[in-house]
Amino acid sequence: MTDTTSNAAARLPRTAAVIPAAGSGVRLGPGAPKALRPLNGTPMLVHAVRAMARARAVALVVVVAPPAEVDAVRSLLDEHPPPPSVDQVVVAGGATRQESVKRGLAVLPEDIEVVLVHDAARPLVPVDTVDAVAAAVRAGAPAVVPALPVTDTVKQIAAPAADGGVEPVVGTPDRSLLRAVQTPQGFDRATLVEAHERPGDGDATDCAGLVERLGVPVVLVPGHEEAFKVTRPLDLVLAEAVLARRRKNDGF
Numbered sequence: 001m002t003d004t005t006s007n008a009a010a011r012l013p014r015t016a017a018v019i020p021a022a023g024s025g026v027r028l029g030p031g032a033p034k035a036l037r038p039l040n041g042t043p044m045l046v047h048a049v050r051a052m053a054r055a056r057a058v059a060l061v062v063v064v065a066p067p068a069e070v071d072a073v074r075s076l077l078d079e080h081p082p083p084p085s086v087d088q089v090v091v092a093g094g095a096t097r098q099e100s101v102k103r104g105l106a107v108l109p110e111d112i113e114v115v116l117v118h119d120a121a122r123p124l125v126p127v128d129t130v131d132a133v134a135a136a137v138r139a140g141a142p143a144v145v146p147a148l149p150v151t152d153t154v155k156q157i158a159a160p161a162a163d164g165g166v167e168p169v170v171g172t173p174d175r176s177l178l179r180a181v182q183t184p185q186g187f188d189r190a191t192l193v194e195a196h197e198r199p200g201d202g203d204a205t206d207c208a209g210l211v212e213r214l215g216v217p218v219v220l221v222p223g224h225e226e227a228f229k230v231t232r233p234l235d236l237v238l239a240e241a242v243l244a245r246r247r248k249n250d251g252f
Ligand SMILES: Nc1ccn([C@@H]2O[C@H](COP(=O)(O)OP(=O)(O)OP(=O)(O)O)[C@@H](O)[C@H]2O)c(=O)n1
Pocket: 019, 020, 021, 022, 023, 024, 025, 026, 027, 028, 034, 035, 064, 093, 094, 095, 096, 097, 098, 100, 101, 118, 119, 120, 121, 122, 229, 230, 231
């Protein structure tokens, strides 16, 4: 006889990782789209897909690729396949991160209940961070964000100055109440889809920002320093150093 109670307890909600990877990487400088640039010889996107596919909960990875690189990204992922338990799909991205995520959400199969949205530009997120975000969504939070305390003092200005001019300061927020947020950000699927259908005014720089606009609570869990975003050239140096340290310590 089937023990339905323990089956239900052991069942993980079907979880997909949507990986926005369609950015060009202007701040990284000239070259291929950022997600395709190598880290220790392997494209950043491949590291990011591996990081998500390693999580026990993830059954599907949706990569949102630069529109001109969809075929190239499919070939790349065929060369670096995920474990057999994980499916992958590649779709073309849009003009902004928000639009790219929306395009990724549009191809999710009906049975996906939880969505983790993870930047290709955060290729080294540890699996424990991914698992912690997914677990918090499973535990009932509709929107979960990994975050770290801010270490710099932050100044608020009234408006950015043109051409590197001086910027008058209007305030210094209490740093102990600020957090720098990372990805993967985890969501109950219906909440995230609604947030993208009713985005409000102006582009949001993260998905949780859209969910906040709905009035749905967003919670933070501890992030990880290795989940940093590769944005500028120095970040590539740091990423390669992290990989070298992992190889030395863990052998991979
Ligand atoms: N139209 C876009 C813009 C960004 N992204 C993705 O969103 C993530 C976070 O964006 P960011 O680090 O800002 O990447 P870029 O937009 O490529 O960087 P830049 O602003 O320097 O061009 C990245 O994985 C990026 O590929 C995306 O999928 N579609």
